[in-house]
Amino acid sequence: MTNRYVYGVVEAGDGVDREIDAVGGADRIYTIEHSRLGAVVSDIDTTEPERTDEDARRHDDILRELMDGGERTIVPMQFGMVFDNDRALKNVLRGGRPAFRRALSDVEGRVELGLKLVREEGAEVDDDAVRGAVDDELEELAADSVEEGLFSDRLVLNRSYLVDRENREAFDEAIGRLEAEFEEGGDLLVQYTGPFAPYSFVDVHIGAQ
Amino acid sequence: MAQPQRSRPDSSSLAEVLDRILDKGVVIDVWARVSVVGIELLTVEARVVVASVDTFLHYAEEISKIEQATSEGDLEDLEELDVETRPESSPQSASE
Numbered sequence: 426m427t428n429r430y431v432y433g434v435v436e437a438g439d440g441v442d443r444e445i446d447a448v449g450g451a452d453r454i455y456t457i458e459h460s461r462l463g464a465v466v467s468d469i470d471t472t473e474p475e476r477t478d479e480d481a482r483r484h485d486d487i488l489r490e491l492m493d494g495g496e497r498t499i500v501p502m503q504f505g506m507v508f509d510n511d512r513a514l515k516n517v518l519r520g521g522r523p524a525f526r527r528a529l530s531d532v533e534g535r536v537e538l539g540l541k542l543v544r545e546e547g548a549e550v551d552d553d554a555v556r557g558a559v560d561d562e563l564e565e566l567a568a569d570s571v572e573e574g575l576f577s578d579r580l581v582l583n584r585s586y587l588v589d590r591e592n593r594e595a596f597d598e599a600i601g602r603l604e605a606e607f608e609e610g611g612d613l614l615v616q617y618t619g620p621f622a623p624y625s626f627v628d629v630h631i632g633a634q
Numbered sequence: 635m636a637q638p639q640r641s642r643p644d645s646s647s648l649a650e651v652l653d654r655i656l657d658k659g660v661v662i663d664v665w666a667r668v669s670v671v672g673i674e675l676l677t678v679e680a681r682v683v684v685a686s687v688d689t690f691l692h693y694a695e696e697i698s699k700i701e702q703a704t705s706e707g708d709l710e711d712l713e714e715l716d717v718e719t720r721p722e723s724s725p726q727s728a729s730e
Contacts, residue, residue: 521676
């Protein structure tokens, strides 16, 4: 097996080598270093891994575990990034180095958190007032945020936040206040999720000519 | 009214995980991952590349070094190629 399934990119020296349940039935993750960066990988026997729920979880769990404690910064890959040889992987680390370096510094010491506000069926809600209240609480505490799709007309807000670890507690408390405010009336449901690897805040696409 | 509690995010939602790992994160095209003939020239799209003309020119200059090395067949010498964004052309400073 020479294919490598890549979970994310770290600074060289921040790599890992440990036994863990990995994508595609592998039992070990390790790091391939090049150009002062490291790709955290596991071996896999296909270049097109099936998107099973189990492997989706493993991809995410491994990234989460690598971030745990906040000592390591990792730029997460989308699911399914398999290289069929190490030369191609090193070529991408080399050619993508400035983009990876920028992404690493964008997300250093930060985690992603999700917030969805869902209107209860039949409830009347002033969407603008709700969003204003959310911004008042969270804008100062977040390093960045992105709007996600409002795929249902009951979704009043759907956002991902990038939050410094040192602001995590304050952010949790702010969400607690919003929950108390919104859920008291019984009109809005607050879904607060994460922490995730900063998937929504790394904007890198590498192709080949 | 009681003092609101610190809320704990829920990390168990598979839907939230799928939303992210299937649509977000770094994307590398299959042609850059499965190399058929030698080393392809990579295209990198990221905020860092479009940050400013200055960054782009610096980047283009480094890319030409890669092209030259590729044609001369001495890619191994490119380990220390520096295509990092210089501080004065970072997106932050460009927008300030």
